[in-house]
Amino acid sequence: xxxxxxxxxxxxxxxxxxxxxxxxxxxxxxxxxxxxxxxxxxxxxxxxxxxxxxxxxxxxxxxxxxxxxxxxxxxxxxxxxxxxxxxxxxxxxxxxxxxxxxxxxxxxxxxxxxxxxxxxxxxxxxxxxxxxxxxxxxxxxxxxxxxxxxxxxxxxxxxxxxxxxxxxxxxxxxxxxxxxxxxxxxxxxxxxxxxxxxxxxxxxxxxxxxxxxxxxxxxxxxxxxxxxxxxxxxxxxxxxxxxxxxxxxxxxxxxxxxxxxxxxxxxxxxxxxxxxxxxxxxxxxxxxxxxxxxxxxxxxxxxxxxxxxxxxxxxxxxxxxxxxxxxxxxxxxxxxxxxxxxxxxx
Amino acid sequence: xxxxxxxxxxxxxxxxxxxxxxxxxxxxxxxxxxxxxxxxxxxxxxxxxxxxxxxxxxxxxxxxxxxxxxxxxxxxxxxxxxxxxxxxxxxxxxxxxxxxxxxxxxxxxxxxxxxxxxxxxxxxxxxxxxxxxxxxxxxxxxxxxxxxxxxxxxxxxxxxxxxxxxxxxxxxxxxxxxxxxxxxxxxxxxxxxxxxxxxxxxxxxxxxxxxxxxxxxxxxxxxxxxxxxxxxxxxxxxxxxxxxxxxxxxxxxxxxxxxxxxxxxxxxxxxxxxxxxxxxxxxxxxxxxxxxxxxxxxxxxxxxxxxxxxxxxxxxxxxxxxxxxxxxxxxxxxxxxxxxxxxxxx
Numbered sequence: 001x002x003x004x005x006x007x008x009x010x011x012x013x014x015x016x017x018x019x020x021x022x023x024x025x026x027x028x029x030x031x032x033x034x035x036x037x038x039x040x041x042x043x044x045x046x047x048x049x050x051x052x053x054x055x056x057x058x059x060x061x062x063x064x065x066x067x068x069x070x071x072x073x074x075x076x077x078x079x080x081x082x083x084x085x086x087x088x089x090x091x092x093x094x095x096x097x098x099x100x101x102x103x104x105x106x107x108x109x110x111x112x113x114x115x116x117x118x119x120x121x122x123x124x125x126x127x128x129x130x131x132x133x134x135x136x137x138x139x140x141x142x143x144x145x146x147x148x149x150x151x152x153x154x155x156x157x158x159x160x161x162x163x164x165x166x167x168x169x170x171x172x173x174x175x176x177x178x179x180x181x182x183x184x185x186x187x188x189x190x191x192x193x194x195x196x197x198x199x200x201x202x203x204x205x206x207x208x209x210x211x212x213x214x215x216x217x218x219x220x221x222x223x224x225x226x227x228x229x230x231x232x233x234x235x236x237x238x239x240x241x242x243x244x245x246x247x248x249x250x251x252x253x254x255x256x257x258x259x260x261x262x263x264x265x266x267x268x269x270x271x272x273x274x275x276x277x278x279x280x281x282x283x284x285x286x287x288x289x290x291x292x293x294x295x296x297x298x299x300x301x302x303x304x305x306x307x308x309x310x311x312x313x314x315x316x317x318x319x320x321x322x323x324x325x326x327x328x329x330x331x332x333x334x335x336x337x338x339x340x341x342x343x344x345x346x
Numbered sequence: 347x348x349x350x351x352x353x354x355x356x357x358x359x360x361x362x363x364x365x366x367x368x369x370x371x372x373x374x375x376x377x378x379x380x381x382x383x384x385x386x387x388x389x390x391x392x393x394x395x396x397x398x399x400x401x402x403x404x405x406x407x408x409x410x411x412x413x414x415x416x417x418x419x420x421x422x423x424x425x426x427x428x429x430x431x432x433x434x435x436x437x438x439x440x441x442x443x444x445x446x447x448x449x450x451x452x453x454x455x456x457x458x459x460x461x462x463x464x465x466x467x468x469x470x471x472x473x474x475x476x477x478x479x480x481x482x483x484x485x486x487x488x489x490x491x492x493x494x495x496x497x498x499x500x501x502x503x504x505x506x507x508x509x510x511x512x513x514x515x516x517x518x519x520x521x522x523x524x525x526x527x528x529x530x531x532x533x534x535x536x537x538x539x540x541x542x543x544x545x546x547x548x549x550x551x552x553x554x555x556x557x558x559x560x561x562x563x564x565x566x567x568x569x570x571x572x573x574x575x576x577x578x579x580x581x582x583x584x585x586x587x588x589x590x591x592x593x594x595x596x597x598x599x600x601x602x603x604x605x606x607x608x609x610x611x612x613x614x615x616x617x618x619x620x621x622x623x624x625x626x627x628x629x630x631x632x633x634x635x636x637x638x639x640x641x642x643x644x645x646x647x648x649x650x651x652x653x654x655x656x657x658x659x660x661x662x663x664x665x666x667x668x669x670x671x672x673x674x675x676x677x678x679x680x681x682x683x684x685x686x687x688x689x690x691x692x
Binding site for chain 2: 007014051053054055056068070071073075202277287292293294295296297298299327328332334336338339
């Protein structure tokens with residue numbers, strides 16, 4: 001197993017870190033991974049996760065299936081990465097527990113995986129984080145430290161928190177990618193001849209993991225990223241040939257859509273992602289309702305974006321998997337979207 | 347395999363049929379079933395169904411798991427029974443296709459299973475059936491004949507429709523019970539030491555199937571039925587020691603709650619069901635919201651009743667499975683329940 005330490009760094013000034021990030025290292029390391037690495041990781045975390053079902057979703061002009069990661073215990077695929085990052089660490093590095101910097105699904109995943117192993121966990125969150133998310137972390141038994149958004153982003157860029165404990169980055173972490181690869185292995189084990197896999201992209205750790213798993217299996221489905229119209233960093237990077245700064249508009253959809261592709265992740269996303277589909281809010285809302293009424297799944301916005309993208313005309317006649325990444329959506333928002341226009345969806 | 351013809355009858359006057367129903371036969375036949383019968387049925391219908399996951403559901407004082415039958419393709423466990431009843435029939439009996447008398451999940455299950463085999467299907471529905479349900483049947487390719495509620499109930503009691511085709515009763519049909527037994531086999535294969543299984547009861551075909559499968563496996567979990575407060579035919583029958591007529595109050599919950607236990611099913615329910623839990627609407631609504639926010643499942647009312655019952659104090663410290671029977675709920679009702687009181691649930 002390639003150690004994450006090869007791509008770890010810390011305490012750099014955040015002004016220069018963008019250029020100094022060892023972007024070649026993480027990409028190079030990732031491209032050298034073998035099937036065995038992914039399979040071993042899947043075994044290591046088998047007690048933390050469930051093998052989510054691949055559910056048929058009726059669609060007249062294609063064979064569509066949903067990889068229902070929203071059914072993971074905390075409602076998100078991120079338990080895979082959190083658990084794998086902890087499992088892959090040296091025991092002595094874990095003496096002071098685990099530190100991460102995500103207020104959302106990843107933070108919960110790390111906290112749950114740490115709890116499963118009796119390790120203390122400390123999560124740095126931006127003071128913009130929703131109270132309900134902070135409470136979920138506290139309920140899981142995590143310590144939480146709230147900082148300004150810019151300080152929090154600094155942690156994301158530098159990996160330096162000043163806190164004791166083993167730091168796990170939510171995205172640009174080789175073990176995160178490896179943990180997510182299990183989704184690809186499971187898809188392939190249930191359906192051997194998939195033409196297209198559609199994956200929502202936030203940091204890119206999930207789509208890279210799935211794509212690398214498929215490569216390791218010798219499979220060549222199209223790997224399609226999807227983004228919401230209000231924030232399209234990967235779509236823009238693909239056009240420009242490099243990460244660029246984009247607007248982040250208002251949206252009820254969180255978990256995807258940042259202001260730029262992380263430079264560490266770009267070499268992977270550049271090579272592994274075949275195309276990016278940008279989904280409108282109207283499409284996403286309709287997909288959210290379809291997931292509820294037809295698949296009986298509660299999805300978060302990113303998952304609805306994946307279904308909406310998987311229904312785009314370009315996949316006519318193909319065997320398509322949409323990864324429904326999670327189900328953690330504000331209940332009020334969810335109820336409102338379900339209640340609007342449901343009569344006009346078909 | 348015991349033939350369903352042994353327990354089939356027809357064309358009796360509905361005034362006398364209650365007493366004449368060959369209730370001993372169906373119960374006797376069911377009690378003679380062997381593990382092999384259930385396993386063969388599960389194999390026969392393996393292309394019609396998915397093996398639904400058994401999902402952990404966080405609950406502080408017990409180990410609770412959800413058997414998520416709402417994830418079946420049409421959103422209900424009833425595809426199991428519909429497919430098995432068709433599979434078990436003689437080929438010559440199917441020459442004129444299939445007839446059933448359910449406007450709901452069972453009708454859809456039969457229609458889908460027939461469609462999967464290229465058989466025509468004709469469904470008799472009461473004129474009180476919701477338009478959306480009738481349209482779902484038509485969309486699946488079924489012929490639909492609408493009759494008055496009393497004529498429809500007559501069909502349920504006499505199995506006589508005057509239509510060509512092989513009649514499949516939605517409940518009191520040995521093959522229906524055998525098809526549902528697969529749920530029990532799957533639960534046991536995923537979790538070998540379950541203490542309690544909680545099952546919503548409409549006609550009783552599901553709980554009897556699950557209970558018989560457990561017996562055949564040599565397992566002895568408590569088999570707990572659940573009903574909604576507005577209609578408690580099984581609870582009342584258990585107290586009286588025989589089927590009795592009960593009120594059927596208004597409820598947003600359909601699929602469970604009739605005005606009496608079917609006399610054919612009583613000998614089975616009498617013996618196989620250890621206890622009946624009656625759930626309030628308040629509990630059911632809270633459970634519906636929990637299924638959405640914590641399990642990311644869209645359940646119909648009967649499924650929510652099962653979770654609510656599984657959380658009753660009497661199962662403290664036990665390993666409990668709640669069968670979430672289906673997910674077909676009116677979207678408007680669902681949205682309204684999600685939007686009410688969600689802040690006060692915990």
